[in-house]
Amino acid sequence: MPQAFTNPFVFGQFLELRVDALVSDGRGLGRHDGVVVIVEGALPGQLVRAEIVKVQKSLAEAELADVLERSPDEQEPPCPHAGRCGGCAWQSLAYEKQLGWKERIVRDALERVGKVQEPPMLPILPSPAPWGYRNKMEFAFGLSEAGKAVGLRERGSRRIVEVTGCLLQTPLTMRVLAAVRELANGPFREVDGRFLVIREPQAGGCFVELIAGPGCDAGTGERFAAALRAAVPDVSGFALSQRSASSDVAYGEKTLYADGRLAERIGAVTLRLGHNAFFQVNTPAAELLYAEAARFAALDDLKRPVLWDVYGGVGSIGLYMAAGRDIRVVGIEEMPGAVRCARENVRAHGLKNYKVEQGDAKSVIGRLLRLGPKPDVVVVDPPRAGIDAKVAQQLAEAAPARLVYVSCNPATLARDVARLAPAFRLKAVRPVDLFPQTPHVETVALLEKRTIF
Template identity: 45%
Template sequence: MRENIHNGDRLELTVDALAFGGRGVARAEGFVFFVEGALPGQRVEAQITSVKKRFAEAETVRLLESGPHDVKPFCPHYGKCGGCDLQDMDQAGQLLWKRRFVSDSLSRLGGEETPEVLETVPSPDSLHFRNKMEFAFSGGGSERNLSLGLHKRGSDESIVNVEACGLQSPLAMDIVIRAREFCRDSGVPSWNPRTRKGLWRFLVVREGRATGQVMVHLITSAGPGAAVARALGAQLMEALPAVTTFVHSERRAPSAIAFGERVVATLGPGVIEDEVLGIRYRISPDSFFQTNTGAAERLYAKARDYAALSGEQTVWDLYCGSGGLSLVMAQAAGRVVGFETVESAVEDARANAKLNGIGNCEFVAGDVRDMIASRGERPDVVITDPPRKGMHEDVVQAIAKAAPKRIVYVSCNPATLSRDVALLSQSYRLVEACPVDMFPHSAHVECVALLELK
C-alpha cells in the first residue's frame, strides 16, 4: 500500500488504538498510520504528513464519527498549547489507555508475556492539580509584543499567551497575567536565542499545596536587569500576599531549560514547604518535587507497600533527588542511603531529614554508578526513580551484583522501565506494575513496579 500513499493525500481512517505519546493508531491494508488529533473509536479524515517504510504520519482534518470516550475540551487553548494532549478524552479512557501503555511496553520491550499490570491509580484531582508550572517568554521590547505562556504544540519557539489553564490554580494564572503585563510595560525584550540578547527567559510558579506557600522563580539572562527583575518581584508580592517568596536567577547557557545557574536576589525566605504522607519537604527554586502532590501521595504509598519494610531493613534509594521517597521509607526501615548526582538536591535531602527529625537517613552525592558499585554492602531493598532515559546499564549490573531481595522501580517512561526489567530478568522476576495518573489530560504516565529476586 505504501506506493499509493503520498504526502498531502487525504484518507478516511478508523482509529483503533492510542500510541504512547497520544497519537491515534489506524490500520489499512496492513499499513499503520499514526494520526495526530485522533482518538480510539473515531473515524476521521486525515491528511498524510510523512510516509515511512512501514508507517505513515497524518493529521486529523475532520471528525467523521465520534469515539466512546470523546468529551469536549475544557480549555480555550486546547489544540494550540502543548500543555495537554488528551483533554478531548474522558478520565475513564485516559486511565484505560495509560494502563495499556505500561502493559504493552512490558510485553514488547520487557519480554513479559503476560505482565501483571494493575488498573491505573487516578489522580485525586483532574483539574488545578499542578503545584509547579514553567512558563517561557518571547518577543517584547518597544512593540509591547512580549509573550509569556506555554509552548505551542509541536514548537520549541512559538509561545501561546495562556489566559486560562485548568491544570494550575487560579492564583498561578493571576501571577502569570500580572507578570506578563509588567514585563510588557517595562519595554525590556525577552531573551532571543538567535541573537543571544534580551532579558526575560522563564517564570516558574511553585505552590505548597499543604502549606499555601507560593514561590515565583524568575530566570533571566546574565547581565544588567537585576533592578527591573526585583521590581517585578516586589510588585507581585505586594499585590498577591499569597506569594511568600520571589527568587531571581540568571542563566548563561543558551539551552532552553528553566534552571537557574546563579541566584541574583531573593525576596522572602527563598524556599517553600509542602507535605506528602506526613513528611514535610523544603522546596528550593531548582529542586525536584513531584508536580502533583495528591497523586504523589498515592505513588509513594504504593512504593512503600511494595518495599514491605518491617523496621530492620537497609534501603538504597537511587536517584533520590531531595529525599522524597527516602524519607517515606525511613519511617519503616532500619536505615536508608540515598544516592544522587546533583549536590544541591543532596543538600535539600539532608535539610528535609533534619526538618522532620529523621536520623536514619544518609545522603551521598556523586555518580550513582560509581557509588553503588563501590559501596561494599548488600541492601535488602533498592528503590530506584531514574530520569526518563532510565538506568545506565552499569547501574543495572551493580544492582544485580548487590542482590537486594526486592527492587521498587518508580518510572516516568514505560519504555525505559521495560528495557531495565528485561536487563534484570536473569536475576529478578517482575511481580506487578501499578500505573499512577500523575499528569491528567496528558499521555504521560508514572508507574511503580515491584521486582523480586528469583
C-alpha cells in the first residue's frame, strides 16, 4: 500500500527553485523536490530564493526573498513605486509576454475546471494602451508618521504607499490625490476618510468621491468640494459618502453630498453613471470587448430578436448592442442605483423596446420564464463569483440560440461553462486585456444551444 504524501516543507524555510509558470492570481509557480511552490512576486524563468510562508497538503506558498538569475522576459519596472505598491504585479514582465500568459491562464482554466478539451480559443486582444489606461482608481486612507496617508495598499500589507506617480493614471488624478492628502492633514483633519475614488471617463471630466466614516454631513461635503476645486479646478464633480461597515470595500452606503454628473462614452453610446456605479476601468479596451460580444451575439442574423442583458448594470452592453438595431431588450439588474441609471440611459437614447427589470437574476429570470418574452440571445456579465447554479439551470430552460458570457474571472467562467454544458456548446473564447501590468483578464465566450435530434 503506497504511503500518504507528506509535505516536506516547514514555515520559515528558505529554498532555491526555478520558476516555470504563472498562476491565475499572478504568482510564480515552480517545483522543489517535485513539490509545487507558489512564489509571490516571481516571474517565469527566474531562479529565486524564497521563504515558505504557508504549507498546504500538496503544495507550499512562499515570498520572494531574492532573484538569483533574471528571467529572459524580465524588464526594469518603470513605476517609481515598484516593489512596494500592490497594484501592478506584472510590470516587470514584457507586455507581449503578459498577453501570452493571460491567454494560457484562460485556456488552462477551461481545460482543468471546465473539462473542455482543446478550448476554441481566439488570440487575445491587447489593450490599446498598456499604461495610463484607467478611468477609475480607488485609494485608501491610513496613518503615517506625518499624519494621514492616502494612497494604495502595500503589497501583502494594509500599510499605505503614498503614491505620487501612478503610471496607470493621468497627471490630473495624481494632482487630485495630492490635494486630498493635503486637505486631509489640514482643514479637514477631523474627517474620518476611508477611501478616495477618482474617475476620469473618456467622455471628459473628473469626478471625485470621498468615502468617510460616520460623523460627516452635507455641509462637510460642500466645504470639501469647494476646497478641492480651489486646489484643482479641473474637478467637475464631487460626492461625499458615508460608510459605517468595517469591511474594506470602497463603497459608500449613504450619499451625504453630491454635485456634478458622471458620464462615459463607449462606441455610439453615452452613458450616465452614478458616482458608485460599476463600469469597466479601461474604456478603449472595453470597446474591443463589447464589439466582440456583439459579434458573438450576431443579432443582425435574427429578425427583431429578443435580447436578455443579465447583470446589466447601467445598461452598457445592452445599449451598445441595441444601437442602430431593431431589437427588443430586457435588462436585468439588482442594484437600485444602477437600475435608475439604466432606465435614464434608455430614455435618453429614445428606445421604446428596452425594459429594465430590477431584482436578483434568479427572481427576474424566473418571472420572465413564466410571463415572457423568451430570449433569442442572452448576454451575461456577472461579478467575479460567476453565475448562480440556479441561473445556469434557468438559462438552459430559456434555451436562447446563443449565450454570450462576459467574464472577469477565468476560474468561474470555466466552472459555469461546465454547468451550462448539457444545454450549450462552447463555440469560441476571446480573452481581452483590460488590465495591463496585472494578472487580471476579461474574457468573452460564445455558447450555442445544443440541437437534440
